[in-house]
Amino acid sequence: KQEVTQIPAALxxxxxxxxxxxxxxxxxxxxxLQWFRQDPGKGLTSLLLIQSSQREQTSGRxxxxxxxxxxxxxxxxxxxxxxxxxxxxxxxxxxxxxNKFYFGSGTKLNVKP
Amino acid sequence: xxGITQSPKYLFRKEGQNVTLSCEQNLNHDAMYWYxxxxxxxxxxxYYSQIVNDFQKGDxxxxxxxxxxxxxxxxxxxxxxxxxxxxxxLCATAGGDRPYEQYFGPGTRLTVT
Numbered sequence: 001k002q003e004v005t006q007i008p009a010a011l012x013x014x015x016x017x018x019x020x021x022x023x024x025x026x027x028x029x030x031x032x033l034q035w036f037r038q039d040p041g042k043g044l045t046s047l048l049l050i051q052s053s054q055r056e057q058t059s060g061r062x063x064x065x066x067x068x069x070x071x072x073x074x075x076x077x078x079x080x081x082x083x084x085x086x087x088x089x090x091x092x093x094x095x096x097x098x099n100k101f102y103f104g105s106g107t108k109l110n111v112k113p
Numbered sequence: 114x115x116g117i118t119q120s121p122k123y124l125f126r127k128e129g130q131n132v133t134l135s136c137e138q139n140l141n142h143d144a145m146y147w148y149x150x151x152x153x154x155x156x157x158x159x160y161y162s163q164i165v166n167d168f169q170k171g172d173x174x175x176x177x178x179x180x181x182x183x184x185x186x187x188x189x190x191x192x193x194x195x196x197x198x199x200x201x202x203l204c205a206t207a208g209g210d211r212p213y214e215q216y217f218g219p220g221t222r223l224t225v226t
Contacts, residue, residue, distance in 0.1 A: 004155065032213055043117075043203055043217035044156075051213070089155065093213070099144070099163065100171070101215060103155035 002027045004092055006104035013080055014112050021075040021107045023090035028068045031093040035064050035075050038087045038106065047088075048075070052095070080111045116140040117218035119204050124223045126198075134189045134202055134221045142208030145187040146215070149173060150201040159202075162187055191223065198225045 036044040116139040148156040158171030162181040176195025
């Protein structure tokens with residue numbers, strides 16, 4: 001069964017710092033990987049989606065990379081801002097069961113002014 | 114949030130009562146999903162539906178039931194058989210122009226005492 005892990009569980013950085021969030025998965029047979037942001041008590045907002053054939057995707061200050069063979073993805077946030085404070089979750093979509101998404105437990109990010 | 118609405122935002126029930134959570138979408142997406150989120154944990158799939166009048170159990174379907182009579186609606190009933198129903202419930206959809214991404218509603222927080 002696919003297992004998705006996000007380390008660290010929490011991260012606190014000063015404003016302006018560049019940072020990397022990690023996501024690892026045990027089964028490399030994935031269809032795609034999606035990064036989400038979740039604010040307290042809210043639903044998930046999609047940030048970036050990487051198909052299994054892609055190596056990275058960029059949107060503004062965000063860059064997500066995918067290394068399927070090693071079972072890893074990273075989310076790079078440039079020049080962090082207090083408004084980036086939230087929980088970031090990654091989810092992988094299986095190849096064999098296309099209808100299932102496997103979620104990590106998230107990294108809670110706090111960007112201090 | 115976009116075109117996915119979940120109501121109510123907060124729901125309180127006494128133990129032993131069934132309760133139905135609403136999920137409505139106007140995105141014309143074929144697939145709809147129900148997840149449960151507990152503090153510090155990733156999302157766990159309860160049920161999903163790919164088309165009207167068809168749905169499949171996810172990883173934690175016991176104590177839950179769903180229906181999909183209309184494309185726009187996918188209500189979730191939490192029955193008295195669910196042993197630990199207090200949680201944050203999230204509805205998601207996929208389809209349309211970007212069928213490989215999931216889109217989430219704002220969630221319903223259910224508290225059972």
